[in-house]
Amino acid sequence: MRLAWLTDLHLPFVDDYERFFVALAALPTDALVITGDIGDADRTPAYLQTLAEHFQKPIYFVYGNHDFYHGSVEQARAEARMLCGSVPNLHYLSDGAVIALTPQTALIGHDGWADGRFGNWAMSYLELNDYYLIRDLSVCTKAERLTGIQALAAEAANAITVGLTQAMARYAHVIVATHVPPFREVCWHAGKIGDDDGLPHFSSKVFGEAILNVAASYPESRVTVLCGHTHSPAKAQITPNVYAVAGEAEYGRTAVQEIFEY
Ligand SMILES: [Fe+2]
Ligand SMILES: [Fe+2]
Structure with missing residues (x-):
């Protein structure tokens, strides 16, 4: 079973994205997994639909x-669900499914969300577009912003606790696909682990703790976390049975991160 991993495609910045889709369809792979930042709320569903027409095998995202x-x-999540209801090879992992890739290996995932807990939120004046372009977060104060992102991160952590518990009880290897790095070891920027200014916006401590808690209860099984968001490649063995990889990305360029064989 071959699984190709893509992340942070940012297709609004790619001129001829359909050519990339055609190339994906020709890859020696049985499925795709995409760890977020495909487009934007207006365009991501259409990109996914077009991709699903070219790549007629399972696409997990x-x-x-x-x-x-x-x-x-x-609203964006509801649209993603609706799309998956009408396009049989599209699967939105945030809905909690445990996908059996092989009898030994399962795939689960969730969007995740940065939670402001690594680094120094109070002293960080980094302004992501998130805080202006996502309706839920375009609130007035920094405190309200933190409450908003932590609620989204907590929801993600709870969902992955449920999914990972189910998956680790049955599979020797579980792949967790998520957008935001859940460990500081894979949250890099400019050639090193992110600083106090960047980490609050680019990592999710609560999501990482959720993974480590479940993984500690199943020492015979192992977890591989695939994430994106920083656009900076990083790999780290977090604990003996938890390994994490962050993908590399550049606006305007599309790439396959890796093809895994299970
Ligand atoms: Fe991105
Ligand atoms: Fe991102």
């Missing part, structure tokens, strides 16, 4: 922060 731009979280 989660959303990244950009996929909610110019929309609201609830």
